[in-house]
Amino acid sequence: MNFRSQLVAKPYFVAALALFLGQILFGLIAGFQYVDGTFLFPAIPFSVSRMVHTNLLIVWLLMAFMGAAYFIVPEEAQTELYSPRLALATFWVFLVAGALTILAYLLVPYSDLAAATGNAMLPTMGRGYLEQPLPTKVGIVLVALSLLFNISMTLFKGRRTSLNVILVGALWGLALLFLPAFYFPEDTVKASYGWWWVVHGWVEGDWELILSALLGFILIKMTGVDREIVEKWMYVIIAMTLISGIIGIGHHYYYIGAPEYWIWLGSVFSAIEPIPFIMLIVFSIRMLLKRRRENPNQAAMLWALGTPIVAFLGAGLWGAMITLAPVQYYAHGSNFTAAHGHLAFFGAYAMVSLAIISYAMPLLRGRVANGIAAQRWEMSGFWIMVISMLAIALALSGAGIVTAFSQRMGDHPLSFMDTQAQEQVFFWLRELAGVGFLAGLLAYLVSFFVPGEAGYDAAVKRALS
Amino acid sequence: MRAQDREALPGDLAIWIFIFAELLVFGILFAVYAFARSAHVALFNQGQALLDRRLGLANTLVLITSSYAVARATEAIHRDRVQACGRWLLAALLLGSLFVGIKCHEFARDAQAGMNLSHDLFQMFYLSLTGFHFLHVVMGMAILAAVAAKTFAGGYRAHDCTGVETAGAWWHMVDLVWIILFILVYVLR
Numbered sequence: 007m008n009f010r011s012q013l014v015a016k017p018y019f020v021a022a023l024a025l026f027l028g029q030i031l032f033g034l035i036a037g038f039q040y041v042d043g044t045f046l047f048p049a050i051p052f053s054v055s056r057m058v059h060t061n062l063l064i065v066w067l068l069m070a071f072m073g074a075a076y077f078i079v080p081e082e083a084q085t086e087l088y089s090p091r092l093a094l095a096t097f098w099v100f101l102v103a104g105a106l107t108i109l110a111y112l113l114v115p116y117s118d119l120a121a122a123t124g125n126a127m128l129p130t131m132g133r134g135y136l137e138q139p140l141p142t143k144v145g146i147v148l149v150a151l152s153l154l155f156n157i158s159m160t161l162f163k164g165r166r167t168s169l170n171v172i173l174v175g176a177l178w179g180l181a182l183l184f185l186p187a188f189y190f191p192e193d194t195v196k197a198s199y200g201w202w203w204v205v206h207g208w209v210e211g212d213w214e215l216i217l218s219a220l221l222g223f224i225l226i227k228m229t230g231v232d233r234e235i236v237e238k239w240m241y242v243i244i245a246m247t248l249i250s251g252i253i254g255i256g257h258h259y260y261y262i263g264a265p266e267y268w269i270w271l272g273s274v275f276s277a278i279e280p281i282p283f284i285m286l287i288v289f290s291i292r293m294l295l296k297r298r299r300e301n302p303n304q305a306a307m308l309w310a311l312g313t314p315i316v317a318f319l320g321a322g323l324w325g326a327m328i329t330l331a332p333v334q335y336y337a338h339g340s341n342f343t344a345a346h347g348h349l350a351f352f353g354a355y356a357m358v359s360l361a362i363i364s365y366a367m368p369l370l371r372g373r374v375a376n377g378i379a380a381q382r383w384e385m386s387g388f389w390i391m392v393i394s395m396l397a398i399a400l401a402l403s404g405a406g407i408v409t410a411f412s413q414r415m416g417d418h419p420l421s422f423m424d425t426q427a428q429e430q431v432f433f434w435l436r437e438l439a440g441v442g443f444l445a446g447l448l449a450y451l452v453s454f455f456v457p458g459e460a461g462y463d464a465a466v467k468r469a470l471s
Numbered sequence: 472m473r474a475q476d477r478e479a480l481p482g483d484l485a486i487w488i489f490i491f492a493e494l495l496v497f498g499i500l501f502a503v504y505a506f507a508r509s510a511h512v513a514l515f516n517q518g519q520a521l522l523d524r525r526l527g528l529a530n531t532l533v534l535i536t537s538s539y540a541v542a543r544a545t546e547a548i549h550r551d552r553v554q555a556c557g558r559w560l561l562a563a564l565l566l567g568s569l570f571v572g573i574k575c576h577e578f579a580r581d582a583q584a585g586m587n588l589s590h591d592l593f594q595m596f597y598l599s600l601t602g603f604h605f606l607h608v609v610m611g612m613a614i615l616a617a618v619a620a621k622t623f624a625g626g627y628r629a630h631d632c633t634g635v636e637t638a639g640a641w642w643h644m645v646d647l648v649w650i651i652l653f654i655l656v657y658v659l660r
Contacts, residue, residue: 270595271599274496278492281492285492
């Protein structure tokens with residue numbers, strides 16, 4: 007850490023991890039409700055536990071992205087943050103608003119929440135991931151504007167690196183792409199358009215740019231490879247992301263009432279969406295091989311290498327398996343989609359957030375890297391979480407395949423509930439893997455409380471031995 | 472040119488990865504086109520009859536000539552003839568604009584004939600294939616313009632001309648894809 011104002015990233019990262027823990031706990035509740043439908047009913051019905059699970063995901067990822075921006079932008083611009091005070095105030099506003107929203111989900115029936123927050127005036131509530139009441143949505147926009155103002159001013163007054171311009175630009179994109187969340191017409195086709203412009207625009211477009219910027223930053227810092235080389239790779243990856251991702255939105259338009267040509271365009275262009283992820287893997291491995299120094303923070307390096315690989319598996323491979331229109335016809339909305347969603351969100355966005363936290367947190371705490379013992383805890387957490395998430399994805403894929411064959415194909419398809427009963431074994435496996443994931447997360451969190459630090463001398467010694 | 476120069480890949484490695492990714496994209500599009508055509512031969516024949524092959528042929532010749540200009544530009548910079556390189560790049564850029572002009576004229580003609588993405592499968596393929604390629608031509612022209620400007624500013628020399636080679640590699644790909652596209656969509660009936 008070279009600038010004092012980068013310290014504002016710390017509360018963002020801490021809050022992100024706390025919310026992450028909350029997300030996993032509600033995930034376990036929702037997962038258990040698959041094997042016992044009355045678990046915690048009526049206090050926390052499935053619709054609520056699921057909503058809390060997905061909304062906490064969005065909030066903690068946004069927290070982590072914002073923390074990353076407040077850490078990276080001053081470092082890249084080689085100047086103090088424009089206003090650390092504004093950044094800190096924004097943090098508290100966002101945290102309190104997020105916590106109030108989650109509490110409201112848990113304590114107030116959703117329809118009452120909608121009535122109390124002016125949803126009749128401007129309807130925005132109800133679509134997946136975008137369930138937030140109107141005041142929260144407006145709050146998200148204001149928080150984003152405050153972040154963008156702060157980091158753009160920092161960018162303008164300091165050194166303008168390509169990486170910084172890409173990161174700040176992508177965060178502007180994140181804010182702009184949230185605006186269709188306010189567009190919720192009665193026409194269900196148009197409502198779906200607006201929904202996917204946000205969700206697809208984020209995770210299969212703009213966020214991929216944030217992902218490559220964060221990964222690029224970590225790799226520049228850790229490997230000492232020339233910035234010019236890293237930036238060239240980023241341009242190519244971004245171009246491919248946009249070429250595939252923009253028209254690839256068509257895979258959300260199948261059979262919903264959109265024009266038929268989307269079946270062709272969506273299939274072809276989304277089939278190539280894995281390419282930027284393959285490029286990310288090649289890029290990070292090449293940078294590692296070309297490294298000019300041994301960084302003592304081995305845990306951060308593990309996250310940085312693991313991110314593109316698991317992202318490729320979850321977003322690329324699992325996505326490609328269900329993206330073609332004829333496959334989607336049978337797999338739509340099944341647990342196969344949930345498998346893809348879990349592995350993709352974790353591999354791409356959760357892992358890159360944990361990677362930047364792993365790199366930045368020791369620096370924010372005044373050391374080059376955590377001690378060997380702490381890093382062992384962190385790396386154990388890495389492996390347990392990654393393996394558990396792969397197990398979750400495999401279990402959910404099994405359930406999805408059963409749905410496609412038993413409930414949707416053949417002359418005598420089973421009813422929804424009969425199919426669910428057939429899939430019990432997969433739901434148990436998923437819940438078990440979920441407990442494993444929680445154990446991994448706890449091991450990861452323990453690493454923050456293990457004292458000791460490591461410096462470059464330790465890394466050199468290890469490299470020589 | 473020394474032997475080791477000839478063996479090295481011209482241009483930047485990243486652009487080659489990008490080119491292969493793009494060829495894969497167009498390859499998938501062409502394969503899907505062929506698959507759809509074999510299932511609807513009569514419809515595609517009828518649709519293809521609406522196209523003006525002369526315009527397609529003219530654009531093919533324009534792009535091949537522009538590729539020649541880019542090749543001359545690369546050769547010129549290898550001999551350290553900076554001004555000649557810049558002029559050949561400008562020529563390629565001019566021919567690129569000619570392609571854009573002809574293609575726009577053709578799109579206008581198609582629109583007048585009532586073509587659109589929803590009308591039938593052939594028109595969907597024809598418009599999206601040529602439209603997607605069109606975007607690549609525009610992007611290629613932006614690259615050529617940037618490289619030409621840097622050339623005239625003295626940014627390249629024989630021993631340091633990766634930028635020119637990179638732009639050239641991209642432009643040749645745009646040309647190559649068009650040649651296949653022209654044969655597939657305009658000629659083969």
